[in-house]
Amino acid sequence: MMLTPESLAQIDREVAKYPADQKRSAVMSALRIAQVEKGWLSSDTIKFVAEYLGIAPMAAHEVATFYNMYDRAPVGKYKITVCTNLPCALSGGVDAGEYLQKKLGIHFNETTADGKFTLKEGECMGACGYAPVLLVNNHTMCNHMTPDAIDRKLAELN
């Protein structure tokens, strides 16, 4: 079995939300659950999820490559995604990104040598009023990320 019974139970719960002949509707949730367990989505994981839902592996692969919150390569323990879309950029999002790059000593889409942090550039997170914003591991949203706030966050994650 590729995923733990806990993950499969979560996927089953998502599948149950849709009619029995439309299991493919649960593909996004299923991929998310698989990524939480595995850390990233390998081709084997995607294929497993596709077969679990009874859809073509390519159909799941399309979804996994379309959305940038799915990781198709291993990431560090903490994946920090900074929004650099226009409203954030106007309110310091780009600066936050540059500060993080300097601080961690890596560029976007890179992982620190100790495997702790991966830095990504993200798309609008729907929180422009709290800019600059960043996401930790896709699930934790952090607001008003000034250099001070970033320092505190990084210390907390360490």
Place this chain on the structure above:
Amino acid sequence: MLEIEIDGTKLTVPNGTTVIEAARSIGTHIPHFCYHKKLSIAANCRMCLVQVEKAPKPLPACATPVNDGMKVYTHSDMAVKAQQGVMEFLLINHPLDCPICDQGGECQLQDIAVGYGGSSSRYEEEKRVVPNKDLGPLISTDMTRCIHCTRCVRFTEEVAGMQEIGMAGRGEHSEIMSFIGMTVDSEISGNVIDLCPVGALTSKPFRYTARTWELSRRKSVSPHDGLGANLVVQVKADRVMRVLPLENEAINECWIADRDRFAYEALNSEQRLTKPMVKQGGVWLETDWQTALEYVGNGLKSISRDYGADTVAVMATPHSTVEELFLLNKLSQALGAGSASVGGRYADERLAAAQQGAAWLGQPIADVAQSKAVLVVGSTLRKEQPLLAQRLRQGAKRGLKLAILNPADDELFSAIAAKLISRPDQMVEALAGVVKAAAELKQAAVPADVAAAEPCAAARGIAKVLVDATAAEGDRASVLLGNLAAHNPRAAELAVLANQLAAITGATVGWLSEAANTVGAQVLGLTSGNLLSKPRKAVLLFNNEVEFDSHDGQAALAAVKQAEMVVAFSAFKHGAVDYADVLLPITPFSETAGSFINMEGKLQTFNGVVKPLGDSRPGWKVLRVLGNLLASEGFDFDNAEAVRKAALPQGESGVAAKLSNTVNGVAVTLQAAATGLVRMGEVPIYQADALVRRAPSLQKTRDAAAPLAGLSPATAAQLGVAEGDTVKVQQGEAQGSYTATIMAGLADGVVRLAAAHPTTAQLGAMFGSIQLTRA
């Protein structure tokens, strides 16, 4: 009906018609890439933008349904500007490498760019480059040329049934590809080459060999399965360069299967036999036709004089033309040897005698998918009938209930309403259960010979599907028998039961003909009996490679080896080199005029598209000369048409009168549950006839891989065999060693080991008993 005005022309169209269809119906061409009449609407190329009155911006004609009173302008300023804009965007990332592109000259992008694009580009920035993908041995890729119309994606998902191609990534990073590490393995995959409007997907075997304007186009008919797909054979300098579909909605729609498309490679194969050859003192000598035919004539004369005419056997395959089979049968009868046979793979001698006519589909091909329910008995449907399987898939989407009774639960990429998996030697009992269940449901009399049957739940499920489907007036259902039923040693009993089931439920019985001319051979009176069941002194093999074209290849091979004289009429040098005395080079379908009668009883004639290779000659001409040499009457024909006229004096109407699926005089004898292992020896898709066996690209596909010994999980556990183990298989004296594989959907007690393959030809009967041990 809705009224619409297109460029000032008024017309009425049915509700639900799109603007592009309405325009097409009056001959107005709207440029498009992603739209295809057989695929779902994507509206992502934006090339078909037109101006619609009262709409603030141009609308895509392919995705805009006609509204009553709509006024459409396809050449207005707004439409032209929109089309030019889209064209400019499409060309931004297109490499414009037309001089080295295989699609050049037949490229929709090229044509539409000339018609609707600007004369030069304003784009000076870098173009994107996309890595090529490995889609297998048939499809070549140049992904930088792709314009993301997604026709190929929609084809694999909607027509082929399994989305093997997809669009990965997003925006500028999107790429058309197969799943990482997987190739496109569909048996109808080649159609994406025709669908691709640019040169992104092209034919791998055809690549860089010719330009479209150098090729002459000639109509022909596919010589493979019983469908008789219509072909356009493209020829350059007397050589077949490639094969494309000829649209015929009633038969192949606009598709062809990969074997129809790529088997042409065999026509130019090194293995072609180009000179008559005679074996003298164990050495093959090339000779001329006169010598070879006289040798054959004298040999046949002396054998029938010395041993009697009934020691001669004449055997063909049903891939031969009507003309060839007619003359071959005539020759066989003139020799006093009785009817020629095309039934090498048949095992039930009772079937030929019981059939009251030529077994056929029972209905037009187009009607099959209009049935409310279809029961397929004994067929590896996708591999035996790739395009018919596709039709049933479309039918299933519209609500057709597909039921199967088969030894293996193969993936059909269709919704299956009911299925009964049964070992080959128990299919009769399984079908008897369905008949009894149907009779009980209908409260009809249970036929006497199935009274003892015990319908299982699955049998009742199938019966219910068929009974429900025919409940309403005018609704039809079909019971179709495939190759696994036809080649079954109890085929006649299956045919009786299918007819009983049809009588009870009001369904139509049909046979899925295995070869292009299976129906034709029966109409002409050839037998499907096994002529090698008793020892023969002389054997005439017409297109027949006994080791591959027989139910029991090993027995057939032994039978021809002990014959005094074996004459092989063949387009190829094949196994007969070991056992024949004379090899006569006859031409394949591309080099002779002829005709086939397909599974719906349609007579389709064709002409040779190229000259015979070397000294090879059309089969009918060789048989004419041989007939005259043997001093028989009535072999004087000037052309293939005259032969056809003699063979079928009333043409197609005469054919229709001879079609019948009725069987008489066979009793169904139910047997106790079988024990021991039984073989399921289907004929693999790319071993079915002489051409596909020698088409190198088809032989590189996954469907052509060497057969594995398939076992159900329970049977494998019982035998102590695991996936990938080497196993020893024995049938009588014959044995072989194979790799085992576990197949979840296989009936218990079955060893699935394909027949007609070089690695399995030495084994025994296709559906005989078999022993298997771990090596």
